[in-house]
Amino acid sequence: MHHEILLLALPIAVSFLVPLLARRSAAVARWIAFLAYLAALAYTLALFPSVMASARAVIVAGWLPPLGIALFLSPLSLGAVALVYLIAALTALYNLSSPGENKRPEGGRSARGVALQALFVLGGVGMVLTADLFNAFVFLEIAGISAFALVASGRPLQSGRAAAANVPVTSVEKKSAAAADSKTASAEPPAEAAPSAVSTSGSLRYLVAAQTASLFMLLGIGLLYSATGLLTLPSLVSHPALKSSFGLLTALLLLFPVLLETKIVPLNFWVGRAYAGAPAGFAASLSGIGATAAAVLLLRMLSVMGSGSAFAGTAGELRGVLLLLGSLTVLVGETAAFREADLKKVLAWSSAGQMGVVLVGAALPAGEAAAWVLFFLASHAVAKALLFLLAGFFAARAGTNRWKAMKGLGRLHPLAAGMFTVGALSLMGLPLFAGFWGKLGVLRAVFSSGGPAVLAAAAILLGTVAEGVYFLRIAHSLFEAPEAESGTPEAEREAPTVGSGKPARAPVPAGVLLPALILAAAVLLLGLRPSLAMRVIAPAARELVSPDEQYAQKILPSGASR
Amino acid sequence: MKTRNEILIHLGALLLVAALAVAAGLAVTADEPGLGLLDAGVESRPSARYVFKTVRAAPPEGGAVVEPGGKGYENGAANIVTAVVADYRVLDTLGEVLVLFAAASGVGLLIPIRRRSAGERQASPIVRTAVPLIMFLALITGAYIVLHGHLSPGGGFSGGAVIASAFILRFLAGRRPDPRGKRLLSALESAAGLALLTVGLIGLAVSGTFFAGFMPQGTLGSFASGGILVIVYTLIGIKVAAELSGLSADFVGGK
Amino acid sequence: MIVWVASLGVLMFAGALAVLFQRSLRGAILTFGIVSLASALLFVLMKAYDVAITEASIGAVLTTAVFFWSLRRLEDEGYEDKE
């Protein structure tokens, strides 16, 4: 009984149920989604013991691979699914009462928005689990199309307009907000509020780039199929070799969309405006779920292309190309983050830089850094989701996304700003925080492999310095006393700030505090006790290092790779 | 009057596209050792096992035989492409239905309310009288294509699109989509999706894997063949028809 | 067969260039519809009848229809298509 398919069936059910049941009230939809993600997370954790004992394939419709489609349950894939559902649940919690800038039931919070977010989560989970290349393409498309819609649904901050106040909801107000939501979340599109040109243009650039990349992946699948007659990734591990130049062309085409989703140079020109336009709750899942799932798929494909026999002729050149791209991404990402004034763009470009480090670690021969790359990826997902959620909160309170204008908010909300600093320090890779172990491990592996890789190490160190500067700059300005140049700051603080229509001093709503606390705790826990996570990450890394006996032979029926 | 940098972009794009073409051409025609383009000849590919329906069991010693009227095949559909789409690789098709569902709800969420321009021409009487007849034909053809997907070319997607074109004709004939109709369509769409998911879960409960067949495969070539494939493709047809009509209604704009 | 394929290929390539360089947007959308229909015909030549029906009904008809509706709505909001 291959019941693990429920990991996919649950978000599908949510996406179908929500528009049907929550026609009247978007709050019901948000609660359904939140509870569903919690249930999925519990189910994933329940699966862990049996999967850690022995990884296994989940057959669909009764047909064995390579002719049928199979999902693969292993420490790597199940760990990634658990991470995806954790961030999905926390983002859903954030959306329950988010003080996000788009308080109207548009964006991620309307019934349709909740259905689209469920499909985005499904795309992430599917991408990580599937062992079939075309199936991965379909899940990339599902995640992509729901991301384009949600990014485009972002609304401009109601700075300067006393629009329906995006009232951060404490329990008392929850009923009134739900009532307000139900009135406006009726069937026809809610009353027209000016859409944001940044969100729509950001979404369109992202859509065109991602669709072009997906079509190139389809070309790669066509080339691979014409040479091997197969679509399943594990059967490439022990398949007769492709011609080296043909193999390199096919490998690069296949990697196009995952390189784009993990924001690797030159495919990351869309990142800035897409993240700036996205609603805050969704920006957290875009980087926490989308980029992480794409990175796991990238690592899975690289492990097959690196040591599988089908791509034996091209492994060397492929590693060289990816090492170069990774280092460039670190430099481009960090300098772009350094120069940005919009907080969400800073975080978006910073996660591009971090993904560059992941690619450098993944491109090392024989995957020595595989365990630390996975640890780095997990800690990045958690810390970046934390920062995006808090950025949404600060932006709502300051009425703008520019971090310079958020001066002094830290004094009003020391806990929120403190957690922001925890996330920032972890991303910089300081000891005591999760990011430290990952970055240290990757750097050690890069130095030990010598040769051109040392340049990549230099790029990573430069990137860390840039991270240090811009993260501390933001944290400092949060805690800085608001200078007195604009009239009496205290009085101005008392008056409802234009952005949130809610005094900046008002307490942090539970919907923001709880997810942030959980994520910050996770960052600290991973930092202090990395061995906790290593119990899952070590076997996952073994899977990437030796794809033959840890991956291919567990999926394909005995020896039937043809 | 093209600006200077527009010309630069054009030249740069031309160079990039030419370089890609040359690199791909060389890579595909290189005569190095190893497999290249079209080296797995069409008949020797594993996909021949879809044709001879020997995916699960190895072919009998006398070589696989598939013929109309034959019974007991692992998949009773005559149209091999439909068998691959709706039975062997059903997860792809489920994913694709979700892509269309995401697109339809994305359009519903994002499309601005239409501000009608004054010059809204009324549909001419000829169109208004002809449309019901054409609609009837389109519905019949669409229903046929959906229901006979496993016997002749066609199936849920193309049949659903033909049925949707019947509704689109109705919009062109001047009867604007009303909110009540749109709500009905989106309810039908979600219901068909849930039914599809339920069929998959019944397969999981009865035969142990998601979307596994739990009905007899019947005789190849007859209508009642292909086990649950007919149900799956019909539900997909209903869902696609409802989605595309809803999508078109959003684009055409309400009253 | 080779004659058909070659001529359809040339027609589609010319149509594709026309789509990119035609002055009028409405004309470009129409040309795109023709290229889609030609590709549906090419699928028929390649014995891919399922794909031909789907390409014709979804690729050519509905995609072109959606483009025309969008153009009409843009013109409603004051976008002039340079004929």
Next chain:
Amino acid sequence: MVQTALIISASALVLTGLFGVITRRNVIRILLALNLLETGVNLFLVSIGYAPGKEAPIVTARITGPISPFVDPLPQALVLTSIVIGLGTTALALAITLRHYRAARRLTLEETGHAS
């Protein structure tokens, strides 16, 4: 010979579509170019499965033996999925374009002046 002609015409569409996606400024034209690129990729996939002298993969008469008398059904199944995905993405992109025009009153995606 026919297969090379098919692959060449498919590649011509792919390259024209890519050129269009990179150079066009008007969003509608970029989406048209994207659809051309997609049509080209679909043609390429089906031409991978084509072999002269083979029939459509529908069992209408008795077929035997290991050699399949049909063209390859798998690429056709993949292209069926790809066409519908293309429609979904194009419809969504056009809806966002209408929204973009409502917000920015123009059909190009250049950097917008005002901050978000």
